[in-house]
Amino acid sequence: xGSLAIRGLTARYGKTVAxxxxxxELTDREFFVVLGPSGAGKTTTLxxxxxxxxxxxxxxxxxxxxxxxxxxxxxxxxMAFESYALYPQRTVEQNLASPLRSGRNGTWTPAQQAxxxxxxxxxxxxxxxxxxxxxxxxNGQRQRTALGRVLVRxxxxxxxxxxxxxxxxxxxxxxxxxxxxxxxxxGTTTLYVTHDYQEALALGDRIxxxxxxxxxxVGTPTQVWTEPVDTFVARTIGQxxxxxxxxxxxxxxxxxxxxxxxxxxxxxxxxxxxxxxxxRPRDLEIVDRQAPDDRLVLRGRVVLAERLGRSVELxxxxxxxxxxxxxxxxxxxxxxxxxxxxEWANVHVFGAGExxxxxxxxxxxxxxxxxxxxx
Amino acid sequence: xxxxxxxxxQRRFSPASLGADLVLLGWxxxxxxxxxxxxxxxxKTNADQITTFFAFTPTLKNFGIVLSDExxxxxxxxxxxxxxxxxxxxxxxxxxxxxxxxxxxxxxGRWQYRGSNDVxxxxxxxxxxxxxxxIVPLFVIYNxxxxxxxxxxMIWVLQLVTMPLIVWILRSYFQDLPAELEQAALLDGYxxxxxxxxxxxxxxxxxxxxxxxxxxxxxxxNYVFPLILTGSRHxxxxxxxxxFLGGGGQAYYNLTAAAALIxxxxxxxxxxxxxxxxxxxxxxxxxxx
Numbered sequence: 001x002g003s004l005a006i007r008g009l010t011a012r013y014g015k016t017v018a019x020x021x022x023x024x025e026l027t028d029r030e031f032f033v034v035l036g037p038s039g040a041g042k043t044t045t046l047x048x049x050x051x052x053x054x055x056x057x058x059x060x061x062x063x064x065x066x067x068x069x070x071x072x073x074x075x076x077x078x079m080a081f082e083s084y085a086l087y088p089q090r091t092v093e094q095n096l097a098s099p100l101r102s103g104r105n106g107t108w109t110p111a112q113q114a115x116x117x118x119x120x121x122x123x124x125x126x127x128x129x130x131x132x133x134x135x136x137x138x139n140g141q142r143q144r145t146a147l148g149r150v151l152v153r154x155x156x157x158x159x160x161x162x163x164x165x166x167x168x169x170x171x172x173x174x175x176x177x178x179x180x181x182x183x184x185x186x187g188t189t190t191l192y193v194t195h196d197y198q199e200a201l202a203l204g205d206r207i208x209x210x211x212x213x214x215x216x217x218v219g220t221p222t223q224v225w226t227e228p229v230d231t232f233v234a235r236t237i238g239q240x241x242x243x244x245x246x247x248x249x250x251x252x253x254x255x256x257x258x259x260x261x262x263x264x265x266x267x268x269x270x271x272x273x274x275x276x277x278x279x280r281p282r283d284l285e286i287v288d289r290q291a292p293d294d295r296l297v298l299r300g301r302v303v304l305a306e307r308l309g310r311s312v313e314l315x316x317x318x319x320x321x322x323x324x325x326x327x328x329x330x331x332x333x334x335x336x337x338x339x340x341x342x343e344w345a346n347v348h349v350f351g352a353g354e355x356x357x358x359x360x361x362x363x364x365x366x367x368x369x370x371x372x373x374x375x
Numbered sequence: 376x377x378x379x380x381x382x383x384x385q386r387r388f389s390p391a392s393l394g395a396d397l398v399l400l401g402w403x404x405x406x407x408x409x410x411x412x413x414x415x416x417x418x419k420t421n422a423d424q425i426t427t428f429f430a431f432t433p434t435l436k437n438f439g440i441v442l443s444d445e446x447x448x449x450x451x452x453x454x455x456x457x458x459x460x461x462x463x464x465x466x467x468x469x470x471x472x473x474x475x476x477x478x479x480x481x482x483x484g485r486w487q488y489r490g491s492n493d494v495x496x497x498x499x500x501x502x503x504x505x506x507x508x509x510i511v512p513l514f515v516i517y518n519x520x521x522x523x524x525x526x527x528x529m530i531w532v533l534q535l536v537t538m539p540l541i542v543w544i545l546r547s548y549f550q551d552l553p554a555e556l557e558q559a560a561l562l563d564g565y566x567x568x569x570x571x572x573x574x575x576x577x578x579x580x581x582x583x584x585x586x587x588x589x590x591x592x593x594x595x596x597n598y599v600f601p602l603i604l605t606g607s608r609h610x611x612x613x614x615x616x617x618x619f620l621g622g623g624g625q626a627y628y629n630l631t632a633a634a635a636l637i638x639x640x641x642x643x644x645x646x647x648x649x650x651x652x653x654x655x656x657x658x659x660x661x662x663x664x
Binding site for chain 2: 050054071072078087099104149153
């Protein structure tokens with residue numbers, strides 16, 4: 001158990017720069033999730049902490065100890081690889097015993113080893129597979145074995161590289177819940193890498209969003225969800241993706257080209273600037289009655305209604321702009337005219353560019369501006 | 376008729392396939408005939424050896440002559456000693472190549488640096504230089520170092536034959552192993568050396584068996600190096616076989632054939648004894664780590 005500090009971590013493979021100066025501080029026992037698309041440098045970050053990347057520069061401190069020039073086997077880290085990296089010539093039990101037999105992770109008598117392996121495999125639900133070889137396991141079982149090889153041993157830091165990615169959807173949800181309750185994980189500093197935003201939100205004490213080798217935002221799940229630092233983070237988190245509507249600012253109000261969406265952006269955004277308005281599909285609500293004037297109101301026609309069991313995903317044409325909304329209301333049909341409302345605080349205003357930085361939340365526009373939009 | 380899945384490449388009868396079979400059969404006869412001829416020749420008496428008849432009274436006497444003092448008297452080389460020399464030379468050469476070549480192949484497979492491909496190419500290039508091209512300087516060097524007509528000298532020179540083979544074959548085996556396996560071992564708390572011994576080495580065992588066998592066969596069949604670099608004391612079997620053709624005196628084709636058949640046995644025995652690993656080697660790719 002220990003803290004983990006990363007300062008100015010860069011990594012390059014030949015001419016390609018994989019990481020551009022990552023700074024990260026994990027307190028003892030923190031569960032930190034690195035979220036990002038494939039190729040963002042997530043695995044490289046983990047391997048650099050483990051000391052497995054030759055072209056890595058920068059400072060890594062584990063439990064306060066500088067790791068410069070320290071061999072991987074002396075760092076006291078355990079890692080679950082995305083490719084599992086199970087020893088093919090060894091059984092599940094021998095794979096799990098490997099870290100206990102190396103002598104660098106405490107001394108274990110054979111009886112203690114067996115007991116520890118039994119505990120971990122029981123928790124992971126693979127205790128009936130101890131005698132099998134990796135080639136005789138399903139991908140889900142292999143992944144849990146790889147996770148078991150980490151959990152079986154004490155370590156300063158656990159590094160988990162997409163440990164749930166190859167499980168089927170149901171098992172993944174179940175394992176996500178189980179992971180959270182695992183005593184070994186909650187007691188050890190963990191750096192967890194995933195491309196699944198739900199895992200990140202559900203598991204992380206904090207989340208770091210990685211894009212092309214840079215950490216673009218670090219924060220609690222709530223912060224990352226409610227105040228995404230730019231459109232990249234906003235789109236990475238949430239399914240369906242956040243609606244992003246192009247708009248132009250005019251006198252403190254932003255207006256979409258068709259005039260279907262008008263909202264106040266505050267006086268600090270200069271007139272004439274292009275902005276993008278972000279609204280999460282689940283923050284849009286269909287109302288039957290007269291639209292309340294304390295919220296953003298959108299009026300449009302349903303182009304497509306996809307019924308996905310409990311919820312319905314609607315594509316709505318709002319004065320020429322396509323907006324996605326998710327609702328539980330099954331009465332809505334294609335071709336219907338609907339009125340959608342959203343809280344002002346849930347409407348994000350981003351600047352121009354890609355990715356565009358977040359400027360703030362929207363506010364209620366002045367009545368005069370609203371009238372202009374209705375014209 | 377029982378339902379059967381179609382396998383690509385499975386046979387269907389057609390006139391074209393019949394023609395292809397005939398061509399194949401012709402090729403088969405053509406390529407195997409020298410072997411058949413050698414076996415026939417080995418069974419012929421001195422009187423029959425220069426005839427081309429297939430009908431004759433077979434005899435096993437030739438094998439006895441080759442292995443006895445009578446053979447030694449004819450060729451001034453003891454054929455049994457020659458067999459023994461060949462075994463020492465080839466086993467020695469393969470062992471030395473393995474001890475040096477396995478770490479070399481591992482490094483070449485795992486470590487890419489500027490010029491690493493050039494180094495590998497240089498190692499391979501030992502194989503393309505015609506042996507006759509280097510034999511004269513080698514002969515001079517061997518004479519001066521006192522390596523002429525010694526087993527050590529032969530083991531040394533056979534490295535030119537065995538080492539490139541072993542390094543190149545094993546390198547591709549090591550490259551096929553995911554590096555993450557050894558990384559996992561490092562993080563389990565094992566040093567690099569132990570990670571290599573514990574994880575990488577056992578997984579390339581089929582490759583070691585296959586490359587060692589190939590290297591053994593190539594070393595066994597080498598003729599030019601021992602022809603020039605050995606005298607009469609440490610003659611290996613390839614040179615001893617040709618002695619029966621006689622240097623100016625009577626040529627014993629039947630004895631030569633019998634000696635060649637005996638000389639072909641050891642590689643055959645080695646191949647059969649490690650066949651189990653060879654088959655595993657072929658299916659190695661099926662085991663995904």
